[in-house]
Amino acid sequence: MTVLQLQELSKTFNGIYALSNINFTINEGEIVGLVGPNGAGKTTLFNLISGRLRPSSGKILFQGKDITGLKPHAVCKLGISRTFQSSRPFPRMSTLHNVLAGQVFGKGFSLHTRPEDEQMAHELLDVVGIAHKAETLAADLTLSEQRRLDLARALATRPKLLLLDEVAAGFSPVLVKQAIKLINRVRERGVNLLIIDHFLNLSQKVADRLLALDHGEKIAEGPPDIVMKNREVLRAYLGMRYQDEEDD
Ligand SMILES: Nc1ncnc2c1ncn2[C@@H]1O[C@H](COP(=O)(O)OP(=O)(O)O)[C@@H](O)[C@H]1O
Ligand SMILES: [Mg+2]
DSSP: OEEEEEEEEEEEETTEEEEEEEEEEEETTOEEEEEOSTTSSHHHHHHHHTTSSOOSEEEEEETTEEOTTOOHHHHHHHTEEEOOSSOOOOTTSBHHHHHHHHHHHHHOOOSSOOHHHHHHHHHHHHHTTOGGGTTSBGGGSOHHHHHHHHHHHHHHTOOSEEEEESTTTTOOHHHHHHHHHHHHHHHHTTOEEEEEOTTOSSHHHHOSEEEEEETTEEEEEEOHHHHTTOHHHHHHHHOOOOGGGGGO
C-alpha cells in the first residue's frame, strides 16, 4: 500500500522552477528523509503536499486519493499534518490548549473539548516529554520544548503522514538522540514520516530511505548509506568538481 505518491510534480515561481518533475513514493510504515542544500526545494515540496501551495503541474495521491490542489485544512482532515521550519505555537495559550487546538483541525470543529480529548492531549505531551509543562504558556517554553509541542500538536490531528521541517536543526548530539527516540515512538503509532533534514544529522539514523533534491530536481533516492555516497549528492553538498572524472 502506498501512502503518498508524487507524479511529475513541478512548481514554478515567476517562471523559475523551484521543483521540477518530481516522482516519488512513500510506502506504508516508511520514514523518509528529504535532504538537499539550501534552496533545493524541500520546503516547497512540503507546501505542495500540505496544500499551502498549488503545484504548477503534476499530481499528489494520498492513500490512492488525488489530493492535488486541496486546501490545507482539507489535506489535514484526510490525515496529513506538518510542522514548520520555525516553531509556531499559539503563544498566549497553555501548552495543553495548543495540543487541543490541533485536535480540532483533525476531527472537525467542536467548541467543547471532551474529557477524552484532554486525556489524549496529556498523553501526547507525555509522548514528546513535556507533560510537566501542560499548564505553562507556550511562549514560556524553551526552543526545544516548543519543537516538542509542534510535534504533539501535529500528532493531535491523528495524521497518517507527518511532515517535519528541520526538526533537529541546531540540535546538540544529545537532543538529536532524544529526537531519534521520539521519532521511533511516533512510528510505533503507525505514522509515516517525511523529514526535512538539511544537515543529515537525523535522517541517516532514522530514515529507511532518503530523497535528495538539488535545484528543484531529484538527484538520488534510496537507503541512507548509499545516497550519502552518491556523487551528485556529494557534489550538491560540497560543491565537489571531480576534475579527475575524465581519468576514470
Ligand atoms: N513563495 C515563493 N516565491 C518565490 N520563490 C520561492 C518561494 N518559495 C520558495 N521559493 C524559491 O524556491 C526555491 C526553493 O526554496 P525552498 O523550497 O525554500 O528550498 P529549501 O527548503 O530546500 O531550502 C528557492 O530558490 C526559493 O527562493
Ligand atoms: Mg526549507
